[in-house]
Amino acid sequence: MLKNWRKDDVAARAKGRAFMARGVLGQRPKISRGLPAGSIVKCTDNTGARKLRVIQVMGYKGRLRRVPAASVGDMIVVSVRKGTPDMRKKIFQAVVVRQKKPYRRADGIWVQFEDNAAVMITPEGEMRGSEIRGPVAREAAERWPRIASASSIIV
Numbered sequence: 001m002l003k004n005w006r007k008d009d010v011a012a013r014a015k016g017r018a019f020m021a022r023g024v025l026g027q028r029p030k031i032s033r034g035l036p037a038g039s040i041v042k043c044t045d046n047t048g049a050r051k052l053r054v055i056q057v058m059g060y061k062g063r064l065r066r067v068p069a070a071s072v073g074d075m076i077v078v079s080v081r082k083g084t085p086d087m088r089k090k091i092f093q094a095v096v097v098r099q100k101k102p103y104r105r106a107d108g109i110w111v112q113f114e115d116n117a118a119v120m121i122t123p124e125g126e127m128r129g130s131e132i133r134g135p136v137a138r139e140a141a142e143r144w145p146r147i148a149s150a151s152s153i154i155v
Contacts, residue, residue, distance in 0.1 A: 023073065023075065023095070023125070023143040023144050024142070024143050024144070024145065028073075028143070029105070029106055029139065031071040031072055031073070031103045031139060032071060032101050032102065032103040032104075033069035033070060033071045033101075034069070034070075034071060034099040034100060034101025034103070034116070035054055035069060035070040035071070035076070035096060035099060035101075035116055036054070036067045036068070036069040036070075037054050037055060037056060037057070037067050037068045037069070038053065038054060038067075039053070039054045039116065040052070040053055040054075040081060040116075041053075041054060041078070041094075041096070041116040041117055041118045042115055042116065042117045042118075043080075043083070043094070043117070043118060043119075043120060044097060044098070044117040044118065044119060044132055044133050044134050045119045045120060045127065045128065045129030045130075045131065045132050045133070045150075046129040046130060046131050046133075047083075047087065047120050047128045047129040048083050048084035048086070048087045049080040049082070049083035049084070049087045049092075049120060050082040050083045051080070051081040051082035051083070052078040052079070052080060052081065052092075052094060052118055052120075053078060053079050053081050054070060054076050054077075054078055055076070055077045055078060055079055055091065056068055056076065056077040057069065057070045057074055057075075057076050057077075058074070058075040058076065058077065058093070059074075059075070070096050071096065071099060071101075071103065072096050072097065072098065072099050072103065072137040072139045072140050073095065073096065073137070073139045073140040073142075073143040073144070074095070074096050075093055075094070075095055075121070076093070076094050076095070076096060076118065077091060077092075077093055077094075078091070078092055078093070078094045078118065078120075079091050079092075080092065092120050092128070093120070093121055093122070093123060094118040094119060094120045094121060095118060095119050095121055095140060095144055095147060096116070096117075096118050096140065097117050097118060097119050097132070097136045097137055097140045097147065097151075098113035098115060098116060098117040098134070098135065098136070098137060099112075099113060099116050099137075100112065100113060100114070100115065100116055111137065111155070113135070113137070113155075117134065119132055119136075119147055119150075121144075121146075121147075125144070125146065126146060127146050127147065127150055129150075130150065131150060131152075132147065132150050132151045132152065134153070135151075135153040135154070135155045136148070136151040136153065136154050136155070137154075137155060138154055138155060141154045
C-alpha cells in the first residue's frame with residue numbers, strides 16, 4: 001500500500017511540473033499572432049541573452065506551408081543571436097511577454113507594445129533569470145505565475 005502511494009505521489013508531482021511547463025491553461029483568449037518563426041525578439045530578463053530568434057511555437061498545430069506564429073503568453077523555442085558567449089548559438093525555451101502587433105482584449109481595449117520581447121524559461125516552466133525589465137502583458141502574467149511574480153509592471 002505504501003509503495004503505491006509513493007508512486008501516485010511521484011506521478012502527481014510530474015503532472016504538476018508538466019502543467020507549469022505549459023502555463024496555466026483554461027479559456028485562453030484569441031490574440032493576434034504577431035511573431036512568425038524567424039522573428040528577432042528582445043530578451044528582457046537578466047540571463048545574459050540580448051536578442052533571440054523564434055524557431056518554433058510550442059503547441060502550434062498548423063497547416064501545410066503556413067509559418068508558425070506566436071502571440072503574447074505563448075511558449076516558443078528560441079536560439080540566442082546576441083548575448084554572452086556561453087549563451088550564443090544555443091537553443092532555449094522562452095515566453096513572449098510583449099508584441100508590437102496590436103491585439104484586442106475582451107473588454108474592447110486594443111493593446112500594443114513598442115517592442116517584441118520574451119523571457120527565457122526552463123522546460124519545467126521556471127524562469128532562468130531573476131528579474132524582468134520593462135512591462136509584461138497581463139495575458140502572459142495570468143498564464144505564467146512565475147513571470148507575474150518576477151515582473152515589476154503588468155499592463
